Amino acid sequence: MSELTKRTSCPICNKDFPIEDIENHANRCIFLNCPDEDPQKRKRSPSPIFQVSQAKTSLLHKSPRHSSGKFIERTENLLETVSCSSNSEVTFKPNLSFIVPLAKQVQPKSLNEFLGQNQILGKDSVLRDLLEKAEIPNMILWGPPGCGKTSLSGIISEICKSNPKKLRFASLCAASAGVKDVQNIITVSQNEMKFGRKTVLFMDEIHAFNKRQQDTMLLSVEKGEIILVGATTENPSFSINSALLSRCRVIVLDKLDSDTLYEILKQAAIKFNLKVIKKVNSGKLSGQSCLSIENEALKWLADVSDGDARIALNNLQLVIQHNKDGGDVINIDDIKEGMKKSHMLYDRKGEEHYNLISAMHKSIRGSDENAALYWTTRMIVSGEDPRFIARRLVRAASEDIGNADPNALQLAVSTMQGCQLLGMPEADVLLAQCAIYLARAPKSREADTALARAKALITDHKGPQPAVPMHIRNAPTKLMKELGYSKLQKGAEFLFMPPEYKQVDFFK
Structure with a gap:
């Protein structure tokens, strides 16, 4: 066989290499960005993560030349089929990044992906029916942190994107925005109204606006220029302007239970290329080369998060970051020390x-x-x-x-x-x-009940309050004694209560 037939060109750098070395070079050329070397000086077996079947290798060699971008895409598609249960040591490659918090990356995009809050978003519920029809009402989402308020706003945003001729989505956070930001959105919404397009304004942490700042949205909500969707962890009765509150429906979101948090964590783990497995006896699973986590470990993370999905997902991200370099199985013992239960829903002013x-x-x-x-x-x-x-x-x-x-x-x-x-x-x-x-201790509410009756008697009295009877008044001076202070008149009835109330008994 001639020398020419023994060599082939690399589809990345277009240089010729012996057929037996082309796979080695292609792997390095694509994924490791290594400089070209003499193939005779670096003969070695390819890295296990790049070992694919002979059929895939043949397909790779026989593929026509095309741009490096298409080649990378095609090769990555082939590599996705490499079994996670291979005996080779595989470095964990997450599908999601660590740059953006995991809670943000796995936010649901549709109502079908939203977990929990069945009392308001369950099948045949009024709110779900309205959202599916892209008919978004003015509402205040009230619930504890991590219960799904921001996730629901993201779904509403996707609904607006799916109906661009009908709806437009704008988002502000009252903790950082001001009245001018709201006014700018209202000005744009007034122009959009001329073309039959409504603006949905999501105001996160709406309780951070004082009553006067909230008044800037009142008239626009009244006219229908904006559809207000507010989110708050505070009781709307105390933190939202009563006039604005009367124009919005209050949607109460409950703290998430552990089962719902477990499902959220399980879905996030799968999206993060983390394998969820049953309990194993040791920290290593035979034949396991991908990073895995036990069911019980996820359940433990769900239990210690106090109903807060954001806390649960952030804890999962920390676990993944700590174990991302190997093929270990993460169990409860591996994460308990690093994930102490410290999150408790509490607000001294809330x-x-x-x-x-x-x-x-x-x-x-x-x-x-x-x-x-x-x-x-x-x-x-x-x-x-x-x-x-x-x-x-x-x-x-x-x-x-x-x-x-x-x-x-x-x-x-x-x-x-x-x-x-x-x-x-x-x-x-x-x-x-x-x-x-x-x-x-034994209980007696006698004093408190009698006090309440006495208060009611005084409050409900019509006209001036009864005068203190003369015979029980203080008489520190001679003049006061001469006027009859602290002296019972002849024929008068000795009473400590005002005569009008002589029959009153607070203890009956």
């Missing part, structure tokens, strides 16, 4: 602040010491000010226990003083002791 303290107080009132201790501990772990908890315990001691056990009030006051002296973390046991004692 609704959850009052929800938890209310839960503690009502548990004490209901004599459930387990619940009282649980809610008290939740606030302690979340970083609540111990003095705030102690003040509520003092109130509970008087309001719910009262004279049934006077020692309860003394203990609560002592607890508050102890918290001021010790501070955290030493004061935690004081709060726990007091909460348990109050929950177990």
Whole structure:
């Protein structure tokens, strides 16, 4: 065979090489960007990741010459068919990047990809039906962080892109935007209205706008110049202008449960080229060369994320980044130390602040010491000010226990003083002791109920309030005594209550 027939040209650099070395060179030329060398000086077996079947190699050699871009694309398609269960050592190559947070990369693009919140987006729900028809209402999305508010806005954005003649999407974040940004969008939307095109304005963190700033959107929402979709973690009743709130539908999104978070993590793992497997006995799986993660590890990540999908996905990304260089199997033990449960939904100025303290107080009132201790501990772990908890315990001691056990009030006051002296973390046991004692103590709401009746009597009285009877008035001077202060008149009835209320009994 002649020398010419023993050589062939590289489709990348167009240089001639012996047939037996062309695959070696092509791999280096395409993927490793190495400078050309004499093939006789670098004879070695190709890297395992580039070992393809003989049929694919033949196809590669027999393919006609074409541009390097097309060749790379075709070769990459061939390499995708290489089995992940090969015995060779394969470096983990994620389908997604580490530059953008994983939570952003795997956001759903359609309603069918959206997981969770079936109460508002389930089959035959009103909101889902409207979105499928591209009829987007004015609404405020209210829910805890990571429950899907931003993901739902991304789906609405895709709906607008699918209906460009009908809808236009604009997005702002109230934490960084100002009134001028809103006015600019409104100006554009007014022009778009002339052509029958509505503008959907997604305002993230809308509670960051004060009431006056929110007023800038009121008239445009009223006229239909913009369709407002707001997102907030705060109670709209307190944070959204009542006039604007009356023109929007409040959509309540719940905290995601662990099963939903697991499905979200599983889908993200698959998109990230991470293989989800069942539990194995050791850190290595026989014949396994791709990075894998156990089902139980994903479930653990879901459980420690407190219903926040963003936290769960960020934790998964950290796990992948830490293990991306090998073919190990990630199990629970591998990630527990690096992923401590530290995320707790709590906001000292938000609704959850009052929800938890209310839960503690009502548990004490209901004599459930387990619940009282649980809610008290939740606030302690979340970083609540111990003095705030102690003040509520003092109130509970008087309001719910009262004279049934006077020692309860003394203990609560002592607890508050102890918290001021010790501070955290030493004061935690004081709060726990007091909460348990109050929950177990006998209950009497007599004082609180009687107080409420007395307040109602005074508030509902028509005309001026009754005068204090003369015989129970203070008489510090001679003149006042001469006027009849602190003296019962002859024939008068001795009363401590005003005569108008002599028959009143607050305790019946």
